[in-house]
Amino acid sequence: MGEAQSIQWFPGHMTKTKRQIEKTLKLVDAVAEIVDARIPVSSRNPVIDKLIQQKPRLILLNKADMADPVQTKRWIAHYRAHGIPAMPVDCKSGKGLQNFIPLVKELLKERVASWEAKGMTGRTIRVMVVGVPNVGKSSLINRMCRQSKANVEDRPGVTRENRWFTIGKGFELLDTPGVLWPKFEDPQVGEHLAFTGAVKDDILDMEHLACRLIETLRVLYPTAVLQRYQLEEQDLAQLEPYEILEAIGKKRGMLVSGGAVNTERAAIALLDEFRGAKLGKITLEQVEEAV
């Protein structure tokens, strides 16, 4: 996407969100940060690290159903090596969520022991769920609530958006207060969020985006593209991305009158299919450093 577009998206509400998160942090015992397992770097706001500081934290690699399991394992090892427990989840189906509360309890083991030593037995554990838009915060909360037949409650002293969700006995979740925007200034971040559909398509040039996706995929997952669109290996490696888009459209019979390929339609098809994991389980951002 162009520079102008990315500037347009960046809203000025971060200061307010930061303040809200800082205030709310005082009310919770831990933070569960959700990232998109396909783009674990771009789907988080780096400001989070500064905000959270000493608060115990865990990372949920969500949408693991669509990510490359080998890469997801590497990310988990990577976070763990940095002292952050992490786990893969699929909040759409609920897969992996049975490990969520146990992991939080493990994270807070010493704290819980010290509460108990002070006679505070059965104290409620409160966890704030943070993450950029579309990463799956609501899905996580809904899933967890459904599993435990929980309810939503309002409490004095918190704003209407700050709703606590009781999930199971002595365990509560809170959604991110405010909107935690990703770091759009970095063009690659904006692009990866657009590939995964985290950004509204009506402000994007779909053909340009599809060409960029082709460039990325032919390096990281060439076989996935070859198989899905029945392309020649040499073509995928050597043609210009736009020519590959044309080849995809041609294979699909997406033509306009006169016989030219409708590349706009081809672009939309490619992006839709990528987002729907029709090309397979793909992770666009991979761990660089050895762990």
Ligand SMILES: Nc1nc2c(ncn2[C@@H]2O[C@H](COP(=O)(O)OP(=O)(O)O)[C@@H](O)[C@H]2O)c(=O)[nH]1
């Ligand atoms: N395939 C898949 N889709 C998911 C998963 N979690 C969330 N989604 C979808 O991602 C979109 C955004 O989820 P939502 O919970 O609204 O994100 P929020 O903006 O962080 O609250 C929705 O269409 C969800 O159905 C997941 O684990 N796997």
Ligand SMILES: [Mg+2]
């Ligand atoms: Mg939500």
